[in-house]
Amino acid sequence: DGGITQSPKYLFRKEGQNVTLSCEQNLNHDAMYWYRQDPGQGLRLIYYSQIVNDFQKGDIAEGYSVSREKKESFPLTVTSAQKNPTAFYLCASTDRGRGRASLYGYTFGSGTRLTVV
Amino acid sequence: DAKTTQPPSMDCAEGRAANLPCNHSTISGNEYVYWYRQIHSQGPQYIIHGLKNNETNEMASLIITEDRKSSTLILPHATLRDTAVYYCIVRVPNTGNQFYFGTGTSLTVIP
Numbered sequence: 001d002g003g004i005t006q007s008p009k010y011l012f013r014k015e016g017q018n019v020t021l022s023c024e025q026n027l028n029h030d031a032m033y034w035y036r037q038d039p040g041q042g043l044r045l046i047y048y049s050q051i052v053n054d055f056q057k058g059d060i061a062e063g064y065s066v067s068r069e070k071k072e073s074f075p076l077t078v079t080s081a082q083k084n085p086t087a088f089y090l091c092a093s094t095d096r097g098r099g100r101a102s103l104y105g106y107t108f109g110s111g112t113r114l115t116v117v
Numbered sequence: 118d119a120k121t122t123q124p125p126s127m128d129c130a131e132g133r134a135a136n137l138p139c140n141h142s143t144i145s146g147n148e149y150v151y152w153y154r155q156i157h158s159q160g161p162q163y164i165i166h167g168l169k170n171n172e173t174n175e176m177a178s179l180i181i182t183e184d185r186k187s188s189t190l191i192l193p194h195a196t197l198r199d200t201a202v203y204y205c206i207v208r209v210p211n212t213g214n215q216f217y218f219g220t221g222t223s224l225t226v227i228p
Contacts, residue, residue, distance in 0.1 A: 042220045111158065
């Protein structure tokens with residue numbers, strides 16, 4: 001079955017360390033997204049990518065970096081510049097074509113919970 | 118970008134219909150209404166979407182008012198597994214298909 005896989009499910013980071021969260025999809029979707037969710041809050045967009053080798057900043061990109069070298073992969077690096085990285089991180093993808101499939105919106109991964117220790 | 122307003126929380130008795138309202142008074146003509154739900158510590162799950170006609174699928178029904186300024190998600194026979202946060206989202210056009218999530222409605226189904 002097609003879907004999005006995020007790994008790891010739980011991640012612990014020491015202060016000052018960079019960590020990379022993995023997101024892989026086999027849905028052949030063009031666009032991929034990273035969101036951050038804090039307790040009791042909605043999702044906030046960090047970065048998104050509509051095609052390979054291209055990505056755009058979302059609303060809270062500071063302290064994060066991404067790459068999109070392959071269509072199926074969109075890893076997120078949480079750098080030491082992110083002062084409050086403890087959160088639940090969600091990856092999503094969608095087809096950005098003009099067909100009906102693109103109207104079904106996002107498919108989400110199961111998330112990675114990052115904790116700074 | 119059009120935004121949505123939802124009540125922060127609702128309760129529903131098990132087996133009864135759950136009606137979740139959403140206001141999107143600034144929606145534009147080519148924007149769709151989407152509903153997702155998120156069970157604790159999981160990724161949001163797509164439920165249904167619509168443009169202006171009412172829609173129904175195996176999970177829920179979506180009722181959109183004629184002026185499209187509000188909508189209602191209906192779970193016809195709520196179960197305990199429907200306890201989740203429900204997000205009403207208006208799709209932003211021509212911006213890479215971004216979806217803006219608010220805080221949603223926390224639905225609790227009571228036995």
